[in-house]
Amino acid sequence: MKIAIVGTGYVGLPSGVGFASLGHNVVCIDKDENKIKALQNGILTLYEDGLQELFLKAVQSKKLQFTTSMKEGVSSADVVILAVGTPPHPETKEADMRYIYAAAQELAEHLTGYTVVANKSTVPVGTGDEVEKIIRQTNPNADFDVVSLPEFLREGYAIHDFFEPDRIICGANNERALETIQKLYESFEGKTQMLFVHRRSSEAIKYASNAFLAMKIHYINEMANFCEKAGADIDELAVGMGLDKRIGHKFLNAGPGYGGSCFPKDTTAMALMARKYGVNMSLIEQTIEGNKARKVQMAERILNMVQGIENAQIGVLGLAFKNGTDDVRESPAMEIIAHLLQKGAQIKAFDYQAANNAQKILGDKIEYALTPEEVFENADVVAVLTEWKEFSELDVVSLSDKMRHKNIADLRNLFRNKKLKDAGLAYTCIGQL
Ligand SMILES: NC(=O)c1ccc[n+]([C@@H]2O[C@H](COP(=O)([O-])OP(=O)(O)OC[C@H]3O[C@@H](n4cnc5c(N)ncnc54)[C@H](O)[C@@H]3O)[C@@H](O)[C@H]2O)c1
Numbered sequence: 001m002k003i004a005i006v007g008t009g010y011v012g013l014p015s016g017v018g019f020a021s022l023g024h025n026v027v028c029i030d031k032d033e034n035k036i037k038a039l040q041n042g043i044l045t046l047y048e049d050g051l052q053e054l055f056l057k058a059v060q061s062k063k064l065q066f067t068t069s070m071k072e073g074v075s076s077a078d079v080v081i082l083a084v085g086t087p088p089h090p091e092t093k094e095a096d097m098r099y100i101y102a103a104a105q106e107l108a109e110h111l112t113g114y115t116v117v118a119n120k121s122t123v124p125v126g127t128g129d130e131v132e133k134i135i136r137q138t139n140p141n142a143d144f145d146v147v148s149l150p151e152f153l154r155e156g157y158a159i160h161d162f163f164e165p166d167r168i169i170c171g172a173n174n175e176r177a178l179e180t181i182q183k184l185y186e187s188f189e190g191k192t193q194m195l196f197v198h199r200r201s202s203e204a205i206k207y208a209s210n211a212f213l214a215m216k217i218h219y220i221n222e223m224a225n226f227c228e229k230a231g232a233d234i235d236e237l238a239v240g241m242g243l244d245k246r247i248g249h250k251f252l253n254a255g256p257g258y259g260g261s262c263f264p265k266d267t268t269a270m271a272l273m274a275r276k277y278g279v280n281m282s283l284i285e286q287t288i289e290g291n292k293a294r295k296v297q298m299a300e301r302i303l304n305m306v307q308g309i310e311n312a313q314i315g316v317l318g319l320a321f322k323n324g325t326d327d328v329r330e331s332p333a334m335e336i337i338a339h340l341l342q343k344g345a346q347i348k349a350f351d352y353q354a355a356n357n358a359q360k361i362l363g364d365k366i367e368y369a370l371t372p373e374e375v376f377e378n379a380d381v382v383a384v385l386t387e388w389k390e391f392s393e394l395d396v397v398s399l400s401d402k403m404r405h406k407n408i409a410d411l412r413n414l415f416r417n418k419k420l421k422d423a424g425l426a427y428t429c430i431g432q433l
Contacts, residue, residue: 001025001184004073005081006103008035008066010158010261010327011120011151012083013055014048018162020058022187027065027073039066047326047353050159074110079184081149082131083120088265095124095269104131108138115142116180118149118170122206122266124273128171128199145177148199150206155260156324167193171202207273210266211284216251217258218287221294224254224431234431235413254430256336256385256411257294259321261329264291295332298411299339305381305407305426306345313404314345315379317372318386318412320354328357333385336411341365350375352388373399381407384414397423 001024005012008030016028030036035045044055058064067073074080084099100121107117117135119128132146148171153161168185172178178196185194197205224234234254242249258264267288274281306312321331328334331354337347350369351358359368369375372391376382376399384391392414400406400423408420410429420427 001078002076003027003079003081003184004029004077004107005083006030006070006073006107007082007084007099007121008032008039008045009083009085010046010048010155010325011153012081013039013044013046014051014153014158014162015081015083015120015151016064017051017054017058018159019184020061020064021054023063024184025063026058027067027077029067029070029073031068033068036066036068048158049156049324054159070106071110074107074115075112077115078113079116079118079180080107080111081118081120083151086121086123086265086269087261088268092272093268094272095122095265097123097127097130100127100131101134104134105138108135108142111135111139111142111144113143114176114180115144116177117144117146118181118184119146120149120151122150122210122262122269123148123203124207124269125200125203127203128173145172145174145180146199147172147177147181148202149181150202152206152209155327156322165192167195169195169197169202169205171197171199173199207266207270210262211270211281211287213251214258214263214267214291215283215287217253217255217263218290218294220252220254221257221430222290227431228433231433235416237431253387254413255387256298256332256430257291259330259332259335261321261327264288264330267291295335296339298332299336299343301411301428302336302340302381302383302409303343303345305409305428306405309380309405312345312380313378314340314347315369315375315377315382315403316347316349316366317351317375317382317384317391318354318388319349319351319358320386320388323386323388326351326353326357328354328361331358331386334358334361336383336385337362337366348375348377348379351386352390354386373402376400376402379403380405381409383409384412387412387414389414396420397425400425 003026005016005028008028016026020026086095089096170181227234238252271284319333347366350372406425408427
């Protein structure tokens with residue numbers, strides 16, 4: 001099939017590479033000329049585990065192409081996938097729909113033959129109706145359908161999740177559109193649960209899922225606070241809870257709070273959408289507030305370890321919002337660093353992939369280390385803020401000899417088995433006495 005993907009970011013690019021690897025002819029469109037130029041020259045514009053090899057293969061096979069021209073990508077496409085951003089609106093904090101609506105308008109005049117416009121961006125319920133209206137108004141003769149095709153990939157695991165998704169959900173309001181999407185995902189038949197629902201249900205499923213996962217994280221974080229007071233152990237508690245199949249093991253890792261480009265914005269958008277309909281979503285509202293407060297509490301926990309030390313030097317391990325990505329959008333690390341800077345701390349940080357993106361936001365307000373080991377030099381405390389598994393392989397006891405004060409704030413529980421307290425270090429982690 002011929003596929004056009006509008007928006008070549010953390011969703012559009014791995015999806016484009018994925019569909020091209022399955023043999024479809026894919027054109028990725030973005031209005032960011034620098035991005036497209038780099039991609040045309042075989043340079044990836046974002047880091048995602050495992051993406052590089054498949055990307056190069058897909059480009060070499062000519063199954064994957066890049067352009068800034070909507071006409072070039074859309075005019076011969078059977079399916080046009082929208083994967084543009086829906087960030088929080090700067091004032092209302094609802095999903096900002098300007099990119100979706102602009103893309104719908106821009107693509108409309110180039111539709112030829114029957115085309116399915118599939119929305120992969122996370123959008124409020126009813127957006128499909130709106131996109132349909134925009135296209136119809138712009139090009140009354142167009143033969144098209146609009147479907148909702150929410151994306152559930154996890155950054156850091158995007159390639160894995162493309163090829164082995166838990167489920168494929170499609171919201172289509174007629175049979176013809178549904179058949180086109182079935183064809184698009186033909187190679188998943190018999191392997192992946194495919195659910196076809198009404199368009200509005202599909203749009204709601206995405207928000208409901210993300211809000212639920214965010215609540216699960218907030219729940220385990222509150223349990224960690226409880227364990228710290230009650231003398232229980234959060235990791236043991238999580239294992240015990242997770243053995244119940246109704247609960248499951250996933251998303252029970254206590255930490256510094258959830259972040260990233262999805263959970264914070266999607267929980268807020270869900271809560272605001274519910275308010276508009278007059279529906280009480282107190283669990284989600286509490287989760288949003290609790291998660292915001294948690295980052296400040298975590299920053300204070302780090303500062304407590306260096307109380308009384310003048311010009312405290314804080315070493316930070318991790319800037320990305322999670323391991324396996326270079327994405328720092330709403331990263332707990334970035335928010336904790338902002339709070340530490342406000343309190344006058346000096347910071348030297350390291351991340352395997354995210355330092356460039358962090359530098360675009362923090363500039364020279366912090367120092368950037370070239371190795372994780374460097375972060376320990378002259379530090380009064382070293383804080384672990386991202387769960388890169390490579391950090392857990394560091395020889396922290398030896399590295400602590402480089403520190404001014406041997407304080408470790410392990411907010412990802414990576415060093416728990418290293419017996420740091422026995423080795424004479426001051427060590428704090430999450431959810432343990
Ligand atoms: N990042 C994730 O893990 C993830 C997971 C599931 C769903 N989503 C959802 O997918 C959507 C995209 O997220 P993302 O993280 O890939 O965003 P992103 O910001 O990384 O990428 C969006 C891209 O769209 C481009 N764009 C915007 N308007 C355009 C237009 N009119 N024409 C062409 N290109 C245009 C931008 O230049 C940008 O490159 C969002 O709605 C998000 O909520 C994201």
